Amino acid sequence: MKSNKFNTRRVAMFSVLTAIGLGLQLLPRPPNVEFTSTITFTAGVVFGSIMGIFLGAFVMFVNSFLSPWGFTGLNMPFQMTGMSIIGIAGGLYSKTIHKGDSRQSYLEVAILGAFLTIIYDIITDLGFATQGVLFTKIPLSDVFISLIITGALFSVLHVASNTLLFTSSIPMAKAIRELLRK
Amino acid sequence: LFAKRTLLFVSLGLTVWGFLASVTAGYYYYLYNDSLTKSQRPIVYVNIGINYGNDTSTKWFNRTTVVSGYTLLDTTMLVATVKYEVFPIGSIIDSINNVTNQGSSAWIWWMYTSYGWFQGQVASDRYIVGDNETYYWHYQNVYAWPPQPPPLP
Numbered sequence: 121m122k123s124n125k126f127n128t129r130r131v132a133m134f135s136v137l138t139a140i141g142l143g144l145q146l147l148p149r150p151p152n153v154e155f156t157s158t159i160t161f162t163a164g165v166v167f168g169s170i171m172g173i174f175l176g177a178f179v180m181f182v183n184s185f186l187s188p189w190g191f192t193g194l195n196m197p198f199q200m201t202g203m204s205i206i207g208i209a210g211g212l213y214s215k216t217i218h219k220g221d222s223r224q225s226y227l228e229v230a231i232l233g234a235f236l237t238i239i240y241d242i243i244t245d246l247g248f249a250t251q252g253v254l255f256t257k258i259p260l261s262d263v264f265i266s267l268i269i270t271g272a273l274f275s276v277l278h279v280a281s282n283t284l285l286f287t288s289s290i291p292m293a294k295a296i297r298e299l300l301r302k
Numbered sequence: 303l304f305a306k307r308t309l310l311f312v313s314l315g316l317t318v319w320g321f322l323a324s325v326t327a328g329y330y331y332y333l334y335n336d337s338l339t340k341s342q343r344p345i346v347y348v349n350i351g352i353n354y355g356n357d358t359s360t361k362w363f364n365r366t367t368v369v370s371g372y373t374l375l376d377t378t379m380l381v382a383t384v385k386y387e388v389f390p391i392g393s394i395i396d397s398i399n400n401v402t403n404q405g406s407s408a409w410i411w412w413m414y415t416s417y418g419w420f421q422g423q424v425a426s427d428r429y430i431v432g433d434n435e436t437y438y439w440h441y442q443n444v445y446a447w448p449p450q451p452p453p454l455p
Contacts, residue, residue, distance in 0.1 A: 151391065193448070197344075216307075227311070228311050231311050231314050231315045231318070232311075232314065235315075235317065235318050238318060238321050249449075258415075258417040258418075261449060269328040269329050269332055270326075270329065270423050270424070272325040272326050272328065273329065275322070275325060275327060276322055276325075279318065283371070287358055
């Protein structure tokens with residue numbers, strides 16, 4: 121019975137986290153400022169890589185149809201892949217999380233947030249470049265480099281916002297774990 | 303001296319810094335070169351096509367004369383009545399010659415290159431027109447992204 125209660129609690133908490141992630145993703149917001157990466161990473165830290173992948177990919181799947189910016193089209197699998205990597209990273213990080221100096225943990229997740237955002241941006245730029253190649257005769261590498269260069273300021277904004285937002289994953293993960301323990 | 307873990311995160315941080323510094327430098331280098339090329343003549347000539355959708359024929363304004371430094375929005379306003387809204391990332395076109403954005407139909411601008419039509423990557427008031435360049439305003443369905451390019455001229 122105790123085990124069932126524990127599982128029910130975990131499922132409920134995961135569902136709430138998914139709903140919050142989805143709601144925030146679909147709300148109108150400044151371009152390239154998003155909370156999905158942080159929530160996906162936190163889900164990975166608390167529930168493990170598999171659940172992190174599920175949350176990230178699911179939010180991006182629904183987002184591709186209901187996003188206020190329109191249907192994301194062929195970029196959907198790239199966005200799902202990028203977000204899944206963030207979920208995996210959350211799961212892996214939880215296994216090596218720093219127990220001692222909590223300031224170090226905040227610094228680590230900030231750096232991880234910046235790094236994972238760059239990986240996500242590169243993957244989604246590759247998605248856009250692939251679409252560009254389908255409609256024009258421009259070589260994939262040219263479109264890809266052009267997208268990375270012309271979107272530089274958006275990347276900087278995305279990385280800066282996620283560097284800050286990822287630091288909230290430490291207290292968020294702690295709070296969720298406390299709630300699950302009760 | 304340093305723990306492996308510290309070195310790992312320092313390396314990740316340096317990778318982030320290196321990437322951002324490189325793409326930002328690349329972006330400003332691109333802007334500099336583009337501005338330099340486009341400011342070499344006081345007067346430039348551009349071609350503008352406007353297509354109102356529903357397979358209507360394109361109205362062309364060839365060899366439109368503009369002053370160097372004009373944006374695509376400035377240039378379009380010389381040949382059509384344009385209504386737009388200004389946002390921090392640039393202006394969004396509301397209507398051209400009273401054909402207004404509705405539902406998923408909107409005005410998208412394209413530029414002709416040696417590879418075919420290339421969709422504008424910035425707002426039209428952020429793009430400085432170049433000599434002998436060809437632009438195309440297309441009123442089209444943008445629900446599926448990216449939108450279909452116009453037919454070749």
